[in-house]
Amino acid sequence: MIENLPELVEANIYIVDVCDIKNDNIFVSLTSVKRLSLDLPHSAIKYPTGIIFHQMVSLELSILREWDEENALERWGLLPLMLDTSPKLQILKLTDTSVEQKSFSCGLGMEPAKMCT
Numbered sequence: 001m002i003e004n005l006p007e008l009v010e011a012n013i014y015i016v017d018v019c020d021i022k023n024d025n026i027f028v029s030l031t032s033v034k035r036l037s038l039d040l041p042h043s044a045i046k047y048p049t050g051i052i053f054h055q056m057v058s059l060e061l062s063i064l065r066e067w068d069e070e071n072a073l074e075r076w077g078l079l080p081l082m083l084d085t086s087p088k089l090q091i092l093k094l095t096d097t098s099v100e101q102k103s104f105s106c107g108l109g110m111e112p113a114k115m116c117t
Helices: 078-084
Strands: 008-017 035-041 058-065 091-098 107-110
Touching: 058 078
Parallel strands: 008 035, 035 058, 058 091
Antiparallel strands: 008 107
């Protein structure tokens, strides 16, 4: 379980394969982040209602095209939700990545967090 991180300023999160990761609370932990980079398959995370990123000014979103994907619009379903809940967003970078471009190791990765001092 990922806890609430109120002092988190920047987060770089990548999910290579879902593999039964319990990550429904990942967005709850990131509500104070100013800079967020997400790299994930479109089916990896369910976006909870009521989450607002009051401080986020920069979002980098890389969505992985999956083997069985038929609908490209479904892949980008997270984007409007992120935009609607990020009132201070100034920078948006979108990347479309195919399965062939990723290595396959199971798990959730997080780079070391940068905290306010």
